[in-house]
Amino acid sequence: MLAPKDDLTNRVPVWSALSGLYVDNEMSAQEFDEIIQACTASPYTLKELEEIMFSELWPAFGSNLLSVAGDWRGWSPGTVQKAVLDAYHPRWRWPWWLNPFKRVVAQDWRKVAAGVAKLRAG
Numbered sequence: 669m670l671a672p673k674d675d676l677t678n679r680v681p682v683w684s685a686l687s688g689l690y691v692d693n694e695m696s697a698q699e700f701d702e703i704i705q706a707c708t709a710s711p712y713t714l715k716e717l718e719e720i721m722f723s724e725l726w727p728a729f730g731s732n733l734l735s736v737a738g739d740w741r742g743w744s745p746g747t748v749q750k751a752v753l754d755a756y757h758p759r760w761r762w763p764w765w766l767n768p769f770k771r772v773v774a775q776d777w778r779k780v781a782a783g784v785a786k787l788r789a790g
Contacts, residue, residue: 669716672724672756676749679720682710683752684745686721689776690729691742700776704783714781721777722770728755733772 672679685706688699707717728751743751 669712669719671758673753678711679724679752680745680749681706682712682717682720683725683748684743686717686725686780687729687743687748689721689773689780690725690732692733695776700779700783703780704787707780707784708787714784717784718777718781721773724752724756726770726773727757728752730770730772 669675685703688695688703710717712720728748
C-alpha cells in the first residue's frame with residue numbers, strides 16, 4: 669500500500685467515509701451503508717482498510733471520541749485530509765485490539781468490515 673500522501677485520490681474518499689465512525693453520536697443504518705459503499709468501492713483489501721482505520725484515522729480523530737466536547741457533526745473532506753496528514757507518522761504500532769481506547773470504534777469497524785466483505789463477495 670502506498671504512503672497516504674502518495675495515494676490521496678484513493679485515500680480521501682475512504683478517510684472521509686471512515687471518519688464518520690469517529691463522530692461522537694449514534695450512527696444511522698444509512699450512514700453505515702454510505703461508509704460501507706465507499707470502502708467497497710476503494711481499491712483496498714479489508715486488511716488495508718483496517719490499517720487505514722486504526723493507523724491513519726485514529727491518530728487524527730481518536731481523541732474526538734474520548735472528549736466530552738467532541739465533534740458531533742463530522743468534517744469536510746479537506747479537513748479530514750489535513751488532519752490525517754498532519755497526524756500520520758509511519759511507525760510500527762501495536763495491533764488495535766490491544767489498545768483499549770481503540771476498542772471504542774471496534775464494534776462499528778467490525779460492522780463496516782462485514783458489510784464490505786458481503787458486498788465484495790457478491
